[in-house]
Amino acid sequence: MAADAPVPAETAQTATTHSAPRRLVLDILNDWVTTVDHKKIGLMYIGYALVFLVVAGIQALLMRIQLSLPNNDFVSPQAFNSLFTMHGTTMVFFVGMPILFGFGNYLVPLMIGARDMAFPRLNAFSFWISAFGGILLYFSYFGASGLYGAGSAPDVGWFAYAPLTARVFSPGHSTDYWTLAILLSGIGSIGTALNIVATTICMRCPGMKLSRMPLLVWLYLVTSSLVFVAVSPLTAAQIMLMLDRYIGSHFFDTQAGGSAVLWMHFFWIFGHPEVYILILPAFAFANEIIPVFSRKAIFGYAAMVAASVGIGFISLSVWAHHMFTVGLGAGANTFFVLATMIISVPTGIKLFNWLATLWGGKIHFTASMMFAIGFLFQFLIAGLTGVMLSIAPFDWQLGNSYFVVAHFHYVLVGGILFMIFSAFYYWFPKMSGKMLSEKLGKWHFWIFLIGFHLTFDFMHVPGMLGMPRRIYTYEADRGWMIWNMIISSGAIFQAAGTLLFVYNMIWSYFKGPVAGPDPWDAWTLEWSTPSPPPAYNFAEIPSVASRRPLWDLKHPEDPDSNYE
Amino acid sequence: MSEAAVIPNVTTPEWELPSRGVVGMVCLIVAEAAIFTIFVVAYLYYVGKDRSGPTPREVLDLPIFTSVCLLSSSLTVHFAVAALHQARRGLCSLWLAATVLLGGIFLGGTAHEWYKLIVHDGLTIQTNLFGTTFYSLVGLHASHVIIGLIMLSLALIFSLNGSMTAKHTGRLEVLSLYWHFVDAVWVVVFTVVYILGR
Numbered sequence: 037m038a039a040d041a042p043v044p045a046e047t048a049q050t051a052t053t054h055s056a057p058r059r060l061v062l063d064i065l066n067d068w069v070t071t072v073d074h075k076k077i078g079l080m081y082i083g084y085a086l087v088f089l090v091v092a093g094i095q096a097l098l099m100r101i102q103l104s105l106p107n108n109d110f111v112s113p114q115a116f117n118s119l120f121t122m123h124g125t126t127m128v129f130f131v132g133m134p135i136l137f138g139f140g141n142y143l144v145p146l147m148i149g150a151r152d153m154a155f156p157r158l159n160a161f162s163f164w165i166s167a168f169g170g171i172l173l174y175f176s177y178f179g180a181s182g183l184y185g186a187g188s189a190p191d192v193g194w195f196a197y198a199p200l201t202a203r204v205f206s207p208g209h210s211t212d213y214w215t216l217a218i219l220l221s222g223i224g225s226i227g228t229a230l231n232i233v234a235t236t237i238c239m240r241c242p243g244m245k246l247s248r249m250p251l252l253v254w255l256y257l258v259t260s261s262l263v264f265v266a267v268s269p270l271t272a273a274q275i276m277l278m279l280d281r282y283i284g285s286h287f288f289d290t291q292a293g294g295s296a297v298l299w300m301h302f303f304w305i306f307g308h309p310e311v312y313i314l315i316l317p318a319f320a321f322a323n324e325i326i327p328v329f330s331r332k333a334i335f336g337y338a339a340m341v342a343a344s345v346g347i348g349f350i351s352l353s354v355w356a357h358h359m360f361t362v363g364l365g366a367g368a369n370t371f372f373v374l375a376t377m378i379i380s381v382p383t384g385i386k387l388f389n390w391l392a393t394l395w396g397g398k399i400h401f402t403a404s405m406m407f408a409i410g411f412l413f414q415f416l417i418a419g420l421t422g423v424m425l426s427i428a429p430f431d432w433q434l435g436n437s438y439f440v441v442a443h444f445h446y447v448l449v450g451g452i453l454f455m456i457f458s459a460f461y462y463w464f465p466k467m468s469g470k471m472l473s474e475k476l477g478k479w480h481f482w483i484f485l486i487g488f489h490l491t492f493d494f495m496h497v498p499g500m501l502g503m504p505r506r507i508y509t510y511e512a513d514r515g516w517m518i519w520n521m522i523i524s525s526g527a528i529f530q531a532a533g534t535l536l537f538v539y540n541m542i543w544s545y546f547k548g549p550v551a552g553p554d555p556w557d558a559w560t561l562e563w564s565t566p567s568p569p570p571a572y573n574f575a576e577i578p579s580v581a582s583r584r585p586l587w588d589l590k591h592p593e594d595p596d597s598n599y600e
Numbered sequence: 601m602s603e604a605a606v607i608p609n610v611t612t613p614e615w616e617l618p619s620r621g622v623v624g625m626v627c628l629i630v631a632e633a634a635i636f637t638i639f640v641v642a643y644l645y646y647v648g649k650d651r652s653g654p655t656p657r658e659v660l661d662l663p664i665f666t667s668v669c670l671l672s673s674s675l676t677v678h679f680a681v682a683a684l685h686q687a688r689r690g691l692c693s694l695w696l697a698a699t700v701l702l703g704g705i706f707l708g709g710t711a712h713e714w715y716k717l718i719v720h721d722g723l724t725i726q727t728n729l730f731g732t733t734f735y736s737l738v739g740l741h742a743s744h745v746i747i748g749l750i751m752l753s754l755a756l757i758f759s760l761n762g763s764m765t766a767k768h769t770g771r772l773e774v775l776s777l778y779w780h781f782v783d784a785v786w787v788v789v790f791t792v793v794y795i796l797g798r
């Protein structure tokens with residue numbers, strides 16, 4: 037401020053002490069907002085996803101409170117519709133996608149020995165455009181006022197079936213906020229996916245052949261490729277929906293001959309591969325974590341790669357299993373039943389490979405490994421109910437019931453979220469330089485495990501008793517109350533476990549033991565850097581001769597390169 | 601916190617990886633192709649399902665001349681890249697100018713067609729399913745042509761003022777990939793809208 041005229045020492049000192057902290061905060065803020073460093077962008081993705089995880093988790097809790105008793109009026113029917121719409125949309129687009137892209141952003145360049153992503157500025161753009169999408173979605177609570185007069189969040193369900201989204205049936209702007217938010221998130225996802233593919237193909241360090249890439253990087257390559265062919269159709273469908281709503285075209289306008297079923301096709305052409313876009317990164321974490329804590333190299337590397345690519349392709353041809361109740365005809369139904377069942381083959385191969393990796397290993401039961409093992413069992417069960425639902429006649433009975441809700445939450449929570457927790461315990465030391473508390477981590481695991489099973493095991497039952505999804509309440513004589521009570525009580529355990537996890541992260545960040553570069557005695561390149569890694573990652577670009585470069589380094593007498 | 605990190609170092613003979621510009625553009629093309637596919641599917645799904653006119657057969661004429669212009673611009677942009685590669689900057693500017701001109705003619709043709717459809721035939725995006733799907737599919741393609749033309753014009757300006765030299769060949773090639781894609785999409789759109797759809 038007073039740089040031009042000389043100031044007395046005293047004044048200068050007070051001026052410094054007053055302005056210094058503020059400038060520091062602004063500096064830090066400026067640093068993060070303008071950064072193009074893949075690690076910082078990765079961390080921002082993760083932080084942003086965690087905030088939305090808490091928000092969408094609270095929405096789930098509100099719904100569970102409403103449903104815990106029959107004829108409850110804790111929330112209004114209108115609010116309930118918004119709650120399940122926002123919960124689903126947030127969890128898929130603003131928790132699942134960003135948290136997985138966050139880990140991908142952080143880990144992929146480190147694991148292939150690169151200093152950054154292929155397109156750092158595109159990376160920052162993709163993050164901020166997705167972040168803006170999430171904010172736009174939540175701004176609908178204030179800004180969506182239309183013919184109803186008051187602001188209201190989207191309430192058309194996360195798959196927003198036509199013609200519910202048409203102007204006549206959805207006046208006001210809530211659906212506009214929904215479609216714009218999805219469109220922006222889609223653009224961000226495509227940008228990041230493009231970046232990950234280009235990074236994987238073009239930025240590998242010398243010696244890092246495709247056949248030597250860590251499986252995590254392979255899985256991210258497959259996931260990102262899927263994003264191009266799965267998220268783009270959704271983007272196209274959102275453009276159509278916007279044209280319908282803004283300038284009166286007739287894509288999904290049934291009164292002018294448009295088709296509501298076409299929207300369902302377009303949505304699920306995205307929607308089903310999206311499940312695999314979310315689960316493949318979870319597989320990716322398992323592929324790194326399970327071998328390290330079993331002290332063995334992964335079993336069946338080539339089979340794992342082949343299975344991942346196979347899943348990627350097959351997942352593109354199964355979407356209509358979400359539409360059996362529409363009545364597509366016997367031919368189409370049969371095709372989609374069989375295609376859906378076939379996808380369990382490569383998935384089964386993966387499960388067997390993980391089991392074979394554990395077999396005979398010297399297993400270390402860290403918190404990370406416990407979550408990974410929980411994932412194995414729960415993902416198996418989720419897959420089995422998936423095979424049940426893939427049978428069209430079975431689906432006619434239970435489609436749109438709580439059985440379906442239980443099935444996909446088993447995948448998303450029991451599979452993906454467990455593996456995300458596992459990844460946090462594994463990579464938090466790398467990202468922060470501090471270890472997470474193992475003791476709190478194990479408490480977190482057991483509390484969350486109990487909560488998960490209370491909620492989602494028992495959720496299958498009211499589904500089989502005929503309870504449809506998305507109802508805001510039910511009559512007392514239905515016999516669903518006891519089950520809903522148990523389900524809701526499980527939600528409390530899950531919330532408690534998550535709080536413990538958040539507390540663990542904050543406490544450990546400040547007070548946790550220093551991690552050092554390689555706390556797990558692991559084998560991939562990210563552990564060769566200091567924790568946290570410097571901005572340039574590697575002072576000298578490494579070169580590798582096998583899939584486990586750090587093993588080679590630690591065991592020069594018996595390097596992997598002799599066997600591959 | 602920052603103990604000296606260990607870096608494996610094995611000497612490997614020559615390590616060449618593909619250009620990230622080309623890979624990035626190929627990814628973008630795949631994603632864009634998926635978007636176009638959805639619009640084409642919608643067009644084919646709704647073709648002939650209208651209860652009121654006008655129908656494609658009544659109002660659409662084959663845009664042969666402008667299509668030939670657009671497709672030949674793929675050749676000219678290729679020649680521009682080749683010229684830049686040989687560091688013949690004047691020739692490169694000439695071919696780029698030809699590309700921009702051909703693309704411009706195509707766009708003018710589309711504008712003319714839309715003017716006729718809207719003013720004389722009374723077909724707008726709100727009229728019927730044909731209008732909805734026709735304007736959105738052709739419009740999506742036209743917007744890609746516009747983006748391409750903007751970038752090609754920038755390249756032309758840089759070429760004329762001498763800031764684009766032979767070492768930028770790789771970048772111009774990435775742009776030409778995009779332009780080839782826009783042309784290829786037109787082949788599909790032309791087939792679907794003007795041949796199958798009529």
Ligand SMILES: [Cu+2]
Nearest residue numbers: 308311357358
């Ligand atoms: Cu599915």
